[in-house]
Amino acid sequence: MTILIIGATGTLGxxxxxxxxxxxxxxxxxxxxxxxxAFLKEWGADLVYGDLTLPETIPLALIGATAIIDCSTTRPxxxxxxNLIDLKSKYILIESAIKANIKRYIFxxxxxxxxxxxxxxxxxxxxxxxxxxxxxxxxxxxNVPGFFQGLISQYALPILDKxxxxxxxxxxxxxxxxxxxxxxxxxxxxxxxxxxxxILPLIGHKSWTSAQIIELxxxxxxxxxKITKIPITxxxxxxxxxxxxxxxxxxxERLAFVDMISTQYSTKTSMKEILYVLKxxxxxxxxxxxxxxxxxxxxxxxxxxxxxxxxxxxxxxxNEF
Numbered sequence: 001m002t003i004l005i006i007g008a009t010g011t012l013g014x015x016x017x018x019x020x021x022x023x024x025x026x027x028x029x030x031x032x033x034x035x036x037x038a039f040l041k042e043w044g045a046d047l048v049y050g051d052l053t054l055p056e057t058i059p060l061a062l063i064g065a066t067a068i069i070d071c072s073t074t075r076p077x078x079x080x081x082x083n084l085i086d087l088k089s090k091y092i093l094i095e096s097a098i099k100a101n102i103k104r105y106i107f108x109x110x111x112x113x114x115x116x117x118x119x120x121x122x123x124x125x126x127x128x129x130x131x132x133x134x135x136x137x138x139x140x141x142x143n144v145p146g147f148f149q150g151l152i153s154q155y156a157l158p159i160l161d162k163x164x165x166x167x168x169x170x171x172x173x174x175x176x177x178x179x180x181x182x183x184x185x186x187x188x189x190x191x192x193x194x195x196x197x198x199i200l201p202l203i204g205h206k207s208w209t210s211a212q213i214i215e216l217x218x219x220x221x222x223x224x225x226k227i228t229k230i231p232i233t234x235x236x237x238x239x240x241x242x243x244x245x246x247x248x249x250x251x252x253e254r255l256a257f258v259d260m261i262s263t264q265y266s267t268k269t270s271m272k273e274i275l276y277v278l279k280x281x282x283x284x285x286x287x288x289x290x291x292x293x294x295x296x297x298x299x300x301x302x303x304x305x306x307x308x309x310x311x312x313x314x315x316x317x318x319n320e321f
Contacts, residue, residue: 004065007072015183173207
């Protein structure tokens with residue numbers, strides 16, 4: 001099987017590419033910038049030029065592929081290209097996949113997205129899901145609540161840099177998951193016919209609120225967090241206000257996502273059946289505690305090495321004078 005990965009340089013895409021290569025699959029990656037994607041070639045992937053904003057480049061990229069794993073998405077900070085990339089171009093990608101007789105199409109969406117149709121990016125993902133359901137392709141849609149990796153910039157780095165962590169007074173519990181575990185499940189699912197034409201959740205061991213994640217980071221790092229709370233009513237007012245000006249649309253989109261994960265966000269679902277079919281146990285999935293523990297240990301070790309180097313250089317300078 002030859003897998004074509006869309007969005008292979010991203011947080012999730014690179015993990016899927018690496019796992020697929022390790023499992024012996026032939027991997028092609030659709031890329032716009034070959035220099036940026038050089039690490040994928042070093043791993044053993046074939047790089048194919050393609051740009052979702054240039055639909056004419058899509059059909060040629062599918063030659064020789066038997067499966068597509070679509071990890072690409074538009075960031076909420078790129079509202080200008082939102083309609084172009086996540087709708088029109090994805091429709092063309094799906095149509096090209098039909099003509100190329102692609103055997104399997106895997107797409108990643110957001111958990112509980114049906115409850116947040118008013119957010120443009122989420123609504124567009126739902127439209128893509130609908131198009132996949134209408135096609136004759138054997139699709140699998142994985143709904144993900146959030147990645148471990150995203151928590152580093154949101155919580156861990158502000159604590160280390162002594163910056164404020166912005167949270168709302170209302171906060172839902174979210175079952176974050178490691179992208180490496182998502183990659184493992186995704187590649188294994190390619191051989192499972194029960195997952196054809198199915199929408200499945202991918203979630204972590206347990207659900208975490210913002211307060212619990214902050215407490216965990218404080219405990220592991222041994223540092224206190226600076227917390228700034230913003231009322232959810234103020235957040236909603238800002239979303240409403242920023243919609244009126246084109247130059248603030250990106251801000252409005254980002255705020256809408258914060259509102260989404262701050263209120264009425266439920267992850268009451270289970271992966272027991274998925275893991276049973278794939279012969280994976282819950283204990284084999286990494287916990288958030290383990291992930292953050294390893295992260296802080298690496299950072300603290302580097303900081304210690306840097307500090308020791310500074311002390312050595314200072315001693316050398318003193319001896320010279």
